[in-house]
Amino acid sequence: MRLLVLLVALAAGCGAAPARPVRPPPPAPSPPAMDQAVCDRRDLERFRLASLASARAMGADRAALERWRPPAPVAARDRATILAAVRRYLDLCGLGEAVSLTRSLVAFPTVSSEEPPASGPSFAAMRSFLESWSRESGLAFRNVGANDAWEVTLGEGPRNVALVMHADVVPATDESTRATGWTTPPFEATIRGDRLYGRGAEDDKGPIATALVVLRTLARAGLGPERGQILAVLGTGEESDWEGMKRYAASEPHARHVISLDAEFPVVVAESGFVAWRIGARDDRRARPRSTRAVAVGANAGQFLTQVPGEASLTLEPRGRETVQALLERARAAAASEAARGGDFRAEAELDADRVVVRAHGEAVHSSVAEEGSNALWLLSAIASRLDLEPNAIATILEVVHRELDGDHWGERLGLAYEHPAMGRLLVAPTMLRYEDGLATLSINMRRPAGMTSPEFAEKLDGALARLRASVNPAIEELPERYVGEPALADTSGPLVPTLLDVYRRHQRDPAATPISIRGGTYARLFPGAVSFGPSVPGNPYRGHAPDEYIELGELHALLGMLFEALVRLDTPDGG
Numbered sequence: 001m002r003l004l005v006l007l008v009a010l011a012a013g014c015g016a017a018p019a020r021p022v023r024p025p026p027p028a029p030s031p032p033a034m035d036q037a038v039c040d041r042r043d044l045e046r047f048r049l050a051s052l053a054s055a056r057a058m059g060a061d062r063a064a065l066e067r068w069r070p071p072a073p074v075a076a077r078d079r080a081t082i083l084a085a086v087r088r089y090l091d092l093c094g095l096g097e098a099v100s101l102t103r104s105l106v107a108f109p110t111v112s113s114e115e116p117p118a119s120g121p122s123f124a125a126m127r128s129f130l131e132s133w134s135r136e137s138g139l140a141f142r143n144v145g146a147n148d149a150w151e152v153t154l155g156e157g158p159r160n161v162a163l164v165m166h167a168d169v170v171p172a173t174d175e176s177t178r179a180t181g182w183t184t185p186p187f188e189a190t191i192r193g194d195r196l197y198g199r200g201a202e203d204d205k206g207p208i209a210t211a212l213v214v215l216r217t218l219a220r221a222g223l224g225p226e227r228g229q230i231l232a233v234l235g236t237g238e239e240s241d242w243e244g245m246k247r248y249a250a251s252e253p254h255a256r257h258v259i260s261l262d263a264e265f266p267v268v269v270a271e272s273g274f275v276a277w278r279i280g281a282r283d284d285r286r287a288r289p290r291s292t293r294a295v296a297v298g299a300n301a302g303q304f305l306t307q308v309p310g311e312a313s314l315t316l317e318p319r320g321r322e323t324v325q326a327l328l329e330r331a332r333a334a335a336a337s338e339a340a341r342g343g344d345f346r347a348e349a350e351l352d353a354d355r356v357v358v359r360a361h362g363e364a365v366h367s368s369v370a371e372e373g374s375n376a377l378w379l380l381s382a383i384a385s386r387l388d389l390e391p392n393a394i395a396t397i398l399e400v401v402h403r404e405l406d407g408d409h410w411g412e413r414l415g416l417a418y419e420h421p422a423m424g425r426l427l428v429a430p431t432m433l434r435y436e437d438g439l440a441t442l443s444i445n446m447r448r449p450a451g452m453t454s455p456e457f458a459e460k461l462d463g464a465l466a467r468l469r470a471s472v473n474p475a476i477e478e479l480p481e482r483y484v485g486e487p488a489l490a491d492t493s494g495p496l497v498p499t500l501l502d503v504y505r506r507h508q509r510d511p512a513a514t515p516i517s518i519r520g521g522t523y524a525r526l527f528p529g530a531v532s533f534g535p536s537v538p539g540n541p542y543r544g545h546a547p548d549e550y551i552e553l554g555e556l557h558a559l560l561g562m563l564f565e566a567l568v569r570l571d572t573p574d575g576g
Contacts, residue, residue: 039093044070044220047089071138074222083568086221087561094213094560095553099189099196101209102556104129105167106189106198110236112168113304117236117244118146126167130234133212138219144252148244152232154215160228161570162255163211163563164523164530165262166238166245169200170304170545181310181364181547195550202551203366203544207261207535208234210559214567225571231255235523238262239306242526249526257496257570260524261559263532264542266504269492270423270517271525271532272368273454274485275446276305277461279468281396281476283438292320294327294387296394297355301377302432303364305445307545309431310364312376314384314394316356328356334386335360344374347383358383366545367445368519370429371409373546377430378406393440396473397433400442403472405430411446414464423449423487423517441479447519450487458484488525496570500533503565507558508537533566535559 040046052065064081068074074082108126110117117123127143127150134141134152142151150167172186184190189198196206211232218224235245260268298315318327331349335358339347344363349356360380365373381402389395404413411417411428419425432443448457461482468476490497497515505511515531524530535555536542543549 039089039096044089044217047085047093051085051088068222071220071222073224079223082221082223086217086223087564089221090214090217090560090564094210094217095557097213097216098206098210098556098560099191099553101133101213102196102198102201102206103189105205105209106200107187109172109187109199110168111171112237112240114171117148117168123147123167123236137212137216139212139215144248145244147236149236149248149252150234152212152215152234154219154230155225155228157225157228159231159253159255160225161257161259161567162231162233162527164233164235164258164260164527165204165208165211166236166523167205167208167234168236168239169203169205170239170307172199172547173303183548186549191553192550194553196553196556197548197550199549201549202535202542202555203549204238204262206551206556207559208232210535210556211261211563214560214563218567225567227571227573228256230567230571238523242523245523245526249523254527257494258524258527258530259496259500259566260522260530260532261534261563262522263518263520263524263534264516264536265508265534265538265558265562266510266513267497267500267515268518268522268524268532269490269497269515270450271488271521272423272427272447272449272517272519273457273487274483274521275444275448275457276481276483277444277446278441278479278481279397279400279444279465279476280439280441280479281393281473282440283393285438291390292322293390294318294322294330294356295390296384296392296398299380299394299398299433299435299440301380302443304545305431305443306367307431308362308365308367308370308373308429309376309433310362310373310547312360312362312380312433314358314360314380314398315352316358316387316389317354318356319390324351324354324356330387331356331358331383334358334383337386338379338382341379341382345376345379347379364546366520366542367429367431368427368447369542370427372541375430377401377433380433381406391473393438394435396476397440397442399472400468400476401430401433404468405444411464415467416446416460416464418449418452420449420451423451424519425449427519448484448487449517450489454484454486458482485521488521490524490531491529492531494529496529497531499569500531500566503562503569504533507562507565534562 061081064078108122110122131141140153184197186199237244294316301312302309318324335347335349339345347360349358360376362374362376381398384398385402410425427447430444434441505513524532537555
């Protein structure tokens with residue numbers, strides 16, 4: 001009940017607007033330049049000596065630094081001084097270490113939808129790397145199940161804090177066209193300007209690297225936790241079926257505090273329910289008079305369910321007396337007219353032997369923030385609507401997109417729309433179009449807020465299907481594997497949310513920050529009381545799942561500092 005009161009109190013900030021906060025916080029400090037003279041991740045001695053040489057290291061602080069012999073355990077009387085020194089070390093040196101480790105992790109193409117985590121070679125290689133890295137860093141490594149999850153642990157005793165993340169990533173290449181849309185190698189992390197590019201840089205290997213650097217630094221400084229273990233728990237199937245982490249959450253003891261590093265700041269206390277819905281249309285194989293209208297013979301859009309497509313294509317053949325050149329000119333005119341809607345939309349048509357291929361381009365984004373992108377399927381369907389195509393499976397599905405989905409993020413035309421005062425509106429995003437063996441399929445991803453039960457929403461989907469059959473084609477069918485998930489609301493009655501919120505407010509100089517709701521889904525929903533804390537900073541676009549995925553270097557640096565502060569505070573007697 002307390003959470004619902006909190007969420008309602010947030011309604012003025014969230015309302016029916018996108019879940020991402022629209023009020024930009026004050027600018028955070030830029031990360032300082034790395035000082036190679038004092039930064040050595042293998043040995044903190046150089047940093048200790050540099051700290052001693054500082055004019056500020058006087059009196060008791062100087063004595064504590066003189067007694068500090070990392071990685072030997074720090075005495076209780078010296079702990080505050082050494083924590084301050086390590087805080088400074090991470091500020092100066094942590095970003096370079098996090099970038100280096102992110103590069104190593106991105107190099108493993110751990111695409112869970114393409115190879116099984118239990119036996120896939122990329123997962124085996126990444127597990128082996130992390131096991132060696134942990135051992136060299138003074139941390140314990142454990143593989144749970146058949147690569148269900150990997151634990152990297154600092155300290156002994158009961159589990160106090162678990163940082164939950166995922167080691168798998170979404171594909172970087174379209175399975176049907178082999179196109180990527182990338183301008184950097186997706187599995188070679190690359191810095192351009194103030195951004196680190198690579199598949200998983202933001203979702204979720206950059207955060208993994210940052211968390212591990214904090215744990216390694218604490219271990220090498222001799223600052224073992226006082227209240228129990230701190231764990232980094234890495235799932236391997238978050239971008240696929242979640243089964244491994246579900247088994248882990250059901251069988252392993254939970255930490256007192258569980259924090260997901262797979263969303264955004266300030267603190268995420270509510271997540272939308274995930275919905276997967278797939279409809280289809282089949283070609284009529286019965287003998288029919290030869291058509292005089294152009295026929296759609298191929299179509300493709302989208303790489304996976306949780307990405308708004310940035311590319312979509314339609315292959316056409318002329319019929320009757322129309323020449324392929326005449327069809328090309330009609331297609332080009334339609335493409336030019338519809339691409340004039342502006343934004344990131346553009347389109348072209350070209351010859352491919354005796355066929356015409358229309359290509360629509362938008363901007364691919366994560367489907368949970370669909371309104372931040374430009375859905376290429378919308379544009380393709382609008383172009384098709386101008387071409388007077390022969391009715392068939394592809395034409396039917398494109399008509400569904402154009403009449404019922406184009407321009408409508410909220411499901412208004414399908415009769416699905418509803419909203420929650422704090423979690424915002426239902427989001428509807430058509431993300432994949434496929435055509436094979438006479439069957440055209442459309443996959444639709446939705447993010448639904450609280451305020452309606454799963455059975456109630458399932459009834460609305462039944463109504464939407466009936467609406468499509470009545471308005472477009474009675475032969476439209478729903479395909480198997482409908483999924484209607486529940487929204488997740490965290491219990492905020494303990495010290496975790498106030499602690500994390502205070503850390504964020506102080507570090508980012510944003511005293512007005514409040515907890516938020518997101519449309520995405522994280523592993524936090526598998527652990528009662530868990531919340532998400534970063535890495536995305538309010539005001540920055542989210543690039544996970546998109547081509548040229550990146551994370552701002554400033555975001556990595558901010559996560560380093562805030563994660564360190566949070567772990568220190570949650571390790572104290574009054575920190576929970």
